[in-house]
Amino acid sequence: MQGSFPTTRPRRNRRDSWTRRLVAEHRLSVDDLIWPIFIRDGAGLPEEVPSMPEVLRVGLDRLVDHVGPAVELGIPAIALFPATPAGLKDAEGTESGNPENLICRAARLLKETFPDLGLIGDVALDPYTDHGHDGVLRPAAGGLYVDNDASLEILVRQALNQTEAGIDVVAPSDMMDGRVGAIRRALDEHGHVHTRIMSYAAKYASAFYGPFRDAVGSGGALKGDKKTYQMDPANSDEALREVAMDLAEGADMVMVKPGMPYLDIIRRVKDEFRVPTFAYQVSGEYAMLMGAIRNGWLDRDRVVLEALMAFRRAGCDGVLTYFALDAARRLKAG
Numbered sequence: 410m411q412g413s414f415p416t417t418r419p420r421r422n423r424r425d426s427w428t429r430r431l432v433a434e435h436r437l438s439v440d441d442l443i444w445p446i447f448i449r450d451g452a453g454l455p456e457e458v459p460s461m462p463e464v465l466r467v468g469l470d471r472l473v474d475h476v477g478p479a480v481e482l483g484i485p486a487i488a489l490f491p492a493t494p495a496g497l498k499d500a501e502g503t504e505s506g507n508p509e510n511l512i513c514r515a516a517r518l519l520k521e522t523f524p525d526l527g528l529i530g531d532v533a534l535d536p537y538t539d540h541g542h543d544g545v546l547r548p549a550a551g552g553l554y555v556d557n558d559a560s561l562e563i564l565v566r567q568a569l570n571q572t573e574a575g576i577d578v579v580a581p582s583d584m585m586d587g588r589v590g591a592i593r594r595a596l597d598e599h600g601h602v603h604t605r606i607m608s609y610a611a612k613y614a615s616a617f618y619g620p621f622r623d624a625v626g627s628g629g630a631l632k633g634d635k636k637t638y639q640m641d642p643a644n645s646d647e648a649l650r651e652v653a654m655d656l657a658e659g660a661d662m663v664m665v666k667p668g669m670p671y672l673d674i675i676r677r678v679k680d681e682f683r684v685p686t687f688a689y690q691v692s693g694e695y696a697m698l699m700g701a702i703r704n705g706w707l708d709r710d711r712v713v714l715e716a717l718m719a720f721r722r723a724g725c726d727g728v729l730t731y732f733a734l735d736a737a738r739r740l741k742a743g
C-alpha cells in the first residue's frame with residue numbers, strides 16, 4: 410500500500426537521474442519503430458510533401474540511399490506507400506495488381522539490397538483508384554457504394570502481388586469486412602505461409618489523414634468520406650469486436666489508427682487481447698507536431714520522444730511514425 414506524506418515522498422525517486430532510470434516503467438527503443446515511406450514515379454530529387462515538412466516522396470533511383478540510414482540505425486521495418494501517377498489510376502484500382510507497380514519494384518530493390526529489413530506493404534485501393542476510395546464502387550440504392558465483397562477479390566490480388574515481389578508483411582488498411590481471412594487463405598494456398606498480416610484492425614474515419622492523402626494523391630478526387638467503412642470516432646467497444654474478428658481471421662499483429670487521439674483504444678485492445686499491438690502516429694499528428702515545432706511553440710528535442718513514449722505506455726509494441734529516423738537518431742545519441 411502507498412504510504413502517506415511525510416513518510417513517503419514520491420519525489421525521492423525523482424531526485425537523481427540514476428534513480429529515475431532505475432524506476433522507469435517503460436522504454437522506447439529503435440526496435441519499436443516502423444518508418445512509413447512514400448515512393449514516387451520518376452527519378453531525380455525527392456519532393457517534400459507540403460503538409461508534412463521533411464517527409465519526402467522518393468523515386469526508385471534514390472530509394473536505397475533514402476532507406477540506408479534507417480537500416481544502419483537498426484529500424485526493424487519500413488512501410489511502403491505509392492504516389493501512383495494519375496494516368497495509372499482507374500475505377501477498379503487495376504494498377505494495384507501490376508507486378509511492375511511502384512511498390513513491387515521498390516520491394517524487389519529493397520529486398521535485394523537490405524535482405525534483413527522488414528518490408529510492410531499497405532493493402533488498400535485508394536492510391537490506385539481515380540475516386541480515392543479504398544474499395545470499388547458499385548451502384549446501390551441511394552447511389553454508389555463501396556462494395557465489400559467485390560473489393561475483397563482485388564485486395565487479395567494486391568496482397569499476393571506484393572508478397573510475390575518480396576513484401577514480408579501485408580497490412581490491409583481498407584477496413585472491408587473479411588479481408589484478413591480472404592488474404593490469409595489466398596496467401597496459404599499460394600504457399601506464402603510465412604507472410605505476416607498486420608491488420609489495420611481499428612481504423613477510424615479520421616480528419617488526421619489529410620496530409621497523407623496529399624502525399625499519395627488520393628485526396629483530391631475523393632468524393633464524400635470513408636464513413637461507410639472506417640470506424641466512427643465515437644466508438645470504442647466496436648474496436649474490440651473488429652480486433653477480435655481480425656485475430657480470428659488470422660491477423661498476426663493488429664493496429665489502431667490514428668494514434669495519439671486514440672490511446673484509450675490501444676490500451677483496451679492490449680488489455681483485452683495481449684497480442685502484438687501497433688499504432689499509427691498518422692500524417693495529421695506529424696503535421697500538428699511539426700507545425701508547432703517549426704513555429705517554435707514546441708521543443709522538438711523533447712516532444713518527439715515524449716509523444717512516442719505515450720504509445721509504449723498505452724500498450725503498444727511498436728509505432729508507425731514519420732519521426733522514426735529522427736527518433737532512432739535521438740535514441741542512439743542517448
Ligand code: PBG
Pocket residue numbers: 531533534535543582583617618619620621622690691692693
Ligand atoms: C490508405 C491509408 C491511409 C493511411 C494509411 N493507409 C489513408 C486513408 O485511409 O485515407 C493514413 C496514414 C496517415 O495519415 O499517415 N487506406
